[in-house]
Amino acid sequence: MLELFKGVNNKILLALGIAGVITVMVVFWLWSQEPKYQVLFSNYSDKDGGAIVASLEQMNIPYKVSSGGAAIMVPSDQVLQVRLKLAGMGLPKGGNVGFELLENQKYGASQFLEQVNYQRALEGELERTIQAIASVENARVHLAIPAATVFVRDREKPTASILIKLQPGRTMDTRQTNAVIHLVASSVSNLSPENISLVDQNGNLMSENGTKGGGNALDPSQLKYISDLQANIAARVEAIIAPIVGIKNVHAQASAEVDFSNLEQAEELYKPNQNKDDAVIRSSQVIESGGDGAAGPAGVPGALSNQPPAPSTIPTGKGAKDPNAADATVADSKSTTPTEKNVVTNYEVNKTVRYSQKTSGSIKRVSVAVVVNDKEETDKKGKITTRPLTDDEKKQIAELTKQAMGYSEERGDTLSVVNTAFLKPKEVELPSIPMWKDPEYIEPAKDAGKLLLGLIGLFILYRKLLKPMVIKLTGPEFLTGEAQAALEMAGGGALPMNTQGQIGMNPAPTALIDNRPELQLMAPKGYERDLEAARKFAKENPKMVADVVTTWVSGNG
Numbered sequence: 001m002l003e004l005f006k007g008v009n010n011k012i013l014l015a016l017g018i019a020g021v022i023t024v025m026v027v028f029w030l031w032s033q034e035p036k037y038q039v040l041f042s043n044y045s046d047k048d049g050g051a052i053v054a055s056l057e058q059m060n061i062p063y064k065v066s067s068g069g070a071a072i073m074v075p076s077d078q079v080l081q082v083r084l085k086l087a088g089m090g091l092p093k094g095g096n097v098g099f100e101l102l103e104n105q106k107y108g109a110s111q112f113l114e115q116v117n118y119q120r121a122l123e124g125e126l127e128r129t130i131q132a133i134a135s136v137e138n139a140r141v142h143l144a145i146p147a148a149t150v151f152v153r154d155r156e157k158p159t160a161s162i163l164i165k166l167q168p169g170r171t172m173d174t175r176q177t178n179a180v181i182h183l184v185a186s187s188v189s190n191l192s193p194e195n196i197s198l199v200d201q202n203g204n205l206m207s208e209n210g211t212k213g214g215g216n217a218l219d220p221s222q223l224k225y226i227s228d229l230q231a232n233i234a235a236r237v238e239a240i241i242a243p244i245v246g247i248k249n250v251h252a253q254a255s256a257e258v259d260f261s262n263l264e265q266a267e268e269l270y271k272p273n274q275n276k277d278d279a280v281i282r283s284s285q286v287i288e289s290g291g292d293g294a295a296g297p298a299g300v301p302g303a304l305s306n307q308p309p310a311p312s313t314i315p316t317g318k319g320a321k322d323p324n325a326a327d328a329t330v331a332d333s334k335s336t337t338p339t340e341k342n343v344v345t346n347y348e349v350n351k352t353v354r355y356s357q358k359t360s361g362s363i364k365r366v367s368v369a370v371v372v373n374d375k376e377e378t379d380k381k382g383k384i385t386t387r388p389l390t391d392d393e394k395k396q397i398a399e400l401t402k403q404a405m406g407y408s409e410e411r412g413d414t415l416s417v418v419n420t421a422f423l424k425p426k427e428v429e430l431p432s433i434p435m436w437k438d439p440e441y442i443e444p445a446k447d448a449g450k451l452l453l454g455l456i457g458l459f460i461l462y463r464k465l466l467k468p469m470v471i472k473l474t475g476p477e478f479l480t481g482e483a484q485a486a487l488e489m490a491g492g493g494a495l496p497m498n499t500q501g502q503i504g505m506n507p508a509p510t511a512l513i514d515n516r517p518e519l520q521l522m523a524p525k526g527y528e529r530d531l532e533a534a535r536k537f538a539k540e541n542p543k544m545v546a547d548v549v550t551t552w553v554s555g556n557g
Contacts, residue, residue: 017469024461028454035075037064040082041092042071048092055086098124119143126184130162133180135170139163143188158191160184165201174220177206222260225361230254236404237370241397249373249422254405257365263358271350280348287342367414368405372397373422389419 040063041052052072056063061082064073074082086092099121105114123141130139140163146156162184166172172180177198185193198207233254241250273279374386375393389397398417407413435441538545 014469017466021458021461021466025458028457031450031454035062035077037073038076038079040072040074040079044072044092051091052086055089055091056082059085098128119145122188126187129183129187130164130180133176135167135172135176136164137167138165141184145188157195158188159195160188160191160197162196162198163201164198172200172206174224181207222258222361226256226258229256229258229363233366233368233405237368237401240400240404241370241372244397245372245375249375250370252368252370252401254369255367256363259362259364260360261358262360263356265354265356265358267352267354267356269352269354271352273347273350281345282348283346285342285344287344289340363411365412365414366405366407368401368416370397370401370415370417372417372419374419386421394419 041048044052049069049072053063053065056072056074059082061074061078065071066073101117101121101124105117109117123143126141127139130136130141142161142163143158144160145158149155162180164172164180178193181193181196181198184196185191196207197205200206230253233256234252237252237254238250241252372389372394374388376384376386378384394417398415401407401415401417405413405415407415436445
């Protein structure tokens with residue numbers, strides 16, 4: 001009965017050991033298959049964090065909170081999908097409060113509180129709008145709106161300050177900066193772009209107001225125009241010469257002087273008429289004066305001269321004189337009176353009126369320098385050699401360069417073409433990254449380490465726990481009576497005992513097993529093998545087995 005109880009206990013221990021090993025294997029498998037987590041959102045407000053966690057729990061998505069609650073992590077294969085779902089829910093809001101703040105106005109709020117809430121809502125809406133730009137990660141807007149007044153002299157213009165945080169590795173050019181400034185200026189009443197200051201996360205002033213040093217200073221847009229113009233000229237020169245000498249065998253640099261002054265000119269020129277026949281008469285006046293036959297004044301001045309003439313006493317008859325004789329004398333006196341004639345002619349003046357306006361950004365002068373490498377040639381043996389360019393080749397390159405740069409002798413442009421051998425750059429070998437620092441090997445190494453650690457744990461568990469238990473439970477002490485009797489008869493005596501009085505813990509003598517082939521099959525190598533050997537021995541020696549069983553029953557075994 002005691003042997004039976006021991007056998008049952010050992011079987012239970014064996015089952016528990018096997019169950020423990022299976023449990024460890026399952027835990028190891030689950031641990032190795034644990035998904036990798038990536039950051040979903042970081043640097044969020046507490047309100048947004050609570051809303052995000054609640055949404056993840058509703059969607060049954062596993063998550064972790066790391067970095068002291070500063071980041072929420074989800075499985076890497078679900079990051080993009082979860083972000084899109086949360087974006088559809090309006091999460092995270094980023095702490096910006098928009099016009100929804102006005103939806104929960106308290107009854108009896110003062111006018112000052114209403115104005116403050118309106119300003120907060122307007123700032124929040126502007127922040128959301130600016131954050132919609134691809135290169136902007138976060139934005140803060142501060143508005144300074146003065147109180148309204150009915151006095152014109154006391155009115156103040158509003159101002160605004162914008163702080164933006166750019167995405168890693170992203171920048172904003174002048175056009176994007178001006179777009180943000182005008183966007184804010186158009187959203188606030190009476191706010192002009194000159195009263196807006198735009199600053200990035202590094203404290204750099206990005207707005208142009210106040211950056212122009214004076215009337216003669218160049219603003220960033222003009223400097224950019226000069227830089228683009230020079231780069232365009234150099235690129236055209238290299239593009240036209242590269243097919244002749246090779247892409248890496250020509251380098252060009254251009255320097256342009258640009259006139260950004262605005263000039264408006266009005267001219268009025270007067271020139272004498274060179275040919276009077278072609279002159280245009282504007283006006284002509286002729287004045288002519290002379291005698292008209294009337295008698296001149298005669299007589300004594302006074303009253304007698306003003307009296308009417310006396311009656312005529314002309315005689316008639318043969319002795320009378322011709323009355324026309326006196327008239328002829330008077331007519332002759334009249335005809336001798338002089339005549340005056342004045343002619344005045346006005347001609348049109350040869351006048352020229354000219355209005356001219358000079359556009360800004362005209363090119364004053366261009367200078368181009370071109371360096372060409374020696375020409376490579378391959379001989380009949382396939383050997384590559386270099387030689388300097390000939391004068392004709394230099395002249396050809398110079399002519400092509402003039403055409404590409406838009407050479408103008410009147411403008412004073414200069415061109416310099418130099419042929420020299422280029423120095424080959426030395427190849428610098430970058431130090432190789434150690435394997436334990438290379439990101440390509442870190443993650444696979446972690447996975448391999450997990451797998452190796454799990455296998456080592458299973459091996460130790462098997463060697464230290466499972467194998468000794470299996471050997472103990474399948475040893476000779478659990479052999480049936482037939483197997484024990486066979487071993488006892490084969491050994492010529494009782495089975496050896498260990499220090500605890502258990503049978504079979506010490507193996508049979510090696511020499512006896514080696515000399516008896518039939519005992520090699522009955523050596524304690526497994527329960528089934530021992531059982532088969534004991535059955536075979538019992539069939540061959542039934543009497544001996546019966547004696548052994550009788551001894552066990554009598555209690556003397």
